[in-house]
Amino acid sequence: MILVSEVGPRDGLQSISRVMPLAAKKAWIAAEAAAGVREIEVGSFVPPSLLPQMADTAELVEFARTIPGLNVVALVPNVKGAARAVAAGVHGMSIPFSMSETHSLKNVRKSHAEMIDEIGAVAAIARAAGVHFAVGLSTAFGCTMEGAVPQDRVVRLAVAAAEAGAAEFSLSDTTGYADPAQVKRLVRAVRAEVGERLTTLHLHNTRGLGLANALAGLEEGITTLDASLGGLGGCPFAPGASGNLVTEDLVLMLNSMGLETGIDLEKLIDVRAILAEALPGEPLYGFTPDAGPMLDYHERMAK
Amino acid sequence: MILVSEVGPRDGLQSISRVMPLAAKKAWIAAEAAAGVREIEVGSFVPPSLLPQMADTAELVEFARTIPGLNVVALVPNVKGAARAVAAGVHGMSIPFSMSETHSLKNVRKSHAEMIDEIGAVAAIARAAGVHFAVGLSTAFGCTMEGAVPQDRVVRLAVAAAEAGAAEFSLSDTTGYADPAQVKRLVRAVRAEVGERLTTLHLHNTRGLGLANALAGLEEGITTLDASLGGLGGCPFAPGASGNLVTEDLVLMLNSMGLETGIDLEKLIDVRAILAEALPGEPLYGFTPDAGPMLDYHERMAK
Numbered sequence: 001m002i003l004v005s006e007v008g009p010r011d012g013l014q015s016i017s018r019v020m021p022l023a024a025k026k027a028w029i030a031a032e033a034a035a036g037v038r039e040i041e042v043g044s045f046v047p048p049s050l051l052p053q054m055a056d057t058a059e060l061v062e063f064a065r066t067i068p069g070l071n072v073v074a075l076v077p078n079v080k081g082a083a084r085a086v087a088a089g090v091h092g093m094s095i096p097f098s099m100s101e102t103h104s105l106k107n108v109r110k111s112h113a114e115m116i117d118e119i120g121a122v123a124a125i126a127r128a129a130g131v132h133f134a135v136g137l138s139t140a141f142g143c144t145m146e147g148a149v150p151q152d153r154v155v156r157l158a159v160a161a162a163e164a165g166a167a168e169f170s171l172s173d174t175t176g177y178a179d180p181a182q183v184k185r186l187v188r189a190v191r192a193e194v195g196e197r198l199t200t201l202h203l204h205n206t207r208g209l210g211l212a213n214a215l216a217g218l219e220e221g222i223t224t225l226d227a228s229l230g231g232l233g234g235c236p237f238a239p240g241a242s243g244n245l246v247t248e249d250l251v252l253m254l255n256s257m258g259l260e261t262g263i264d265l266e267k268l269i270d271v272r273a274i275l276a277e278a279l280p281g282e283p284l285y286g287f288t289p290d291a292g293p294m295l296d297y298h299e300r301m302a303k
Numbered sequence: 304m305i306l307v308s309e310v311g312p313r314d315g316l317q318s319i320s321r322v323m324p325l326a327a328k329k330a331w332i333a334a335e336a337a338a339g340v341r342e343i344e345v346g347s348f349v350p351p352s353l354l355p356q357m358a359d360t361a362e363l364v365e366f367a368r369t370i371p372g373l374n375v376v377a378l379v380p381n382v383k384g385a386a387r388a389v390a391a392g393v394h395g396m397s398i399p400f401s402m403s404e405t406h407s408l409k410n411v412r413k414s415h416a417e418m419i420d421e422i423g424a425v426a427a428i429a430r431a432a433g434v435h436f437a438v439g440l441s442t443a444f445g446c447t448m449e450g451a452v453p454q455d456r457v458v459r460l461a462v463a464a465a466e467a468g469a470a471e472f473s474l475s476d477t478t479g480y481a482d483p484a485q486v487k488r489l490v491r492a493v494r495a496e497v498g499e500r501l502t503t504l505h506l507h508n509t510r511g512l513g514l515a516n517a518l519a520g521l522e523e524g525i526t527t528l529d530a531s532l533g534g535l536g537g538c539p540f541a542p543g544a545s546g547n548l549v550t551e552d553l554v555l556m557l558n559s560m561g562l563e564t565g566i567d568l569e570k571l572i573d574v575r576a577i578l579a580e581a582l583p584g585e586p587l588y589g590f591t592p593d594a595g596p597m598l599d600y601h602e603r604m605a606k
Contacts, residue, residue: 142599143598147598147599148602148603175597177597179559179560180560181561207590208549208552208589208591209552209556211511211514211515212514212515214515215515215518252510252511253483253512256482257482257483257484258484287510288510291510293510294445294480295445295451296450299451
């Protein structure tokens, strides 16, 4: 069983300035859950003044928690966000930890040492609240400012974060830099130190390698893959843009390989209508929604 | 070393009704060869009345043969085409053999038994002329008319074609049906019978799984991958369309993985300008041309 974690309401929307109405976000989350999606990152507890799109995250958490069987997660940038997330009632929260110190300083104004302290403090909050806590090792495959990110640095920082209390890790290809050989090397190296606490890959499809990288990760024992419906929030045809893995294409790949996701592809594709209506003019990506599943798709799933 | 075989001038152009001028085709072939592409399928020896786009294939063969180090191949539908290909001076030719008998009857009006006879006759022509001869096992991963194509049928027909004289095979995902698990199973099963004569995957990106399928094939020992510059000839956003693997994205993946292709990605991307000029309005696909290679791309290649 592979967990497909929908991150569209957070990572997809955060780069879209037009604020999606709360009702549409709720409809989106409910429809994906009804299609069988078992985990959704509903938003981010950043200051609303910084990212108005995420101002309703607490309301979304409250709503999403009413959906039976859905694991409701949110991103938290720091201790303040973690406190808000816990108060809102998340099942899980994750903090991004940039493997590029340049990027970390620019993005959250914290050095690696300061981030380890922050992770320790968030871990304590999570433990006290009984909330699941994950660390997203971002820019793990390379940085648009620093270029290559050495593998041993990622391993070292993962170990430090584990010692600070991280219960789970994802490797995040924030920049769309990963190649399949690198995915295999890095997953293996990090798992050698933190073991099966490394569960997740968060991939972007910037250079079209997203699904190939996902496959490489699966072959190394990755069990959770982040994806965004319609590849929302990234425009692969604009410079510097970097859409997430398209949930629809990922689910087609996994289901047709016989790797059970529990997600009904046809129902999932229907959810795009909610995005199309709420975000007119926003491009939706993916190949499967246009091509449709193969004639023998359901036979494949049984294999 | 992985061989990237450019099939755009044949598979890309054959579905485009606007005939590309001969001079532009020559410029395209020359520029790709200059970027390091070592094999190009320059056209198809079908009756010109059937496919005016391919009417200049003999002239293209003659031209391409003047480029040092370039392996010049063409598609031949039957014995007549093979005789024309040999007369034109191809280095290699390949015949498509549809694993779906429904598709074969509809497409070339030949049963499987009749196709085996044709393959035997083409093999004899190739042998006599000292020309390399390959069989493309098309619709090997499924058929839009028949649905699933049983694996044992593909294996049986490959063996029959080998006995009829096929020196080399490709597995062709004509319909964009393949998934990575199926690619591994089928490559393994066919190789168990015909061994390393199965060299090639011809993949389409209809459902976005093209590069993941390529990766799966590489892991099973595939050494040649067909691709089309700009994914020409297939529109993934139109129903029923089925673009080839995009050469630019494939080369980025292979080179960044440290699998040498001999192809200069930047020069390859520049070749798109020739297509854009000669085929105005024709969509060109691919993520890498817009995103550009990663900052550390050249470091990766050295790994």
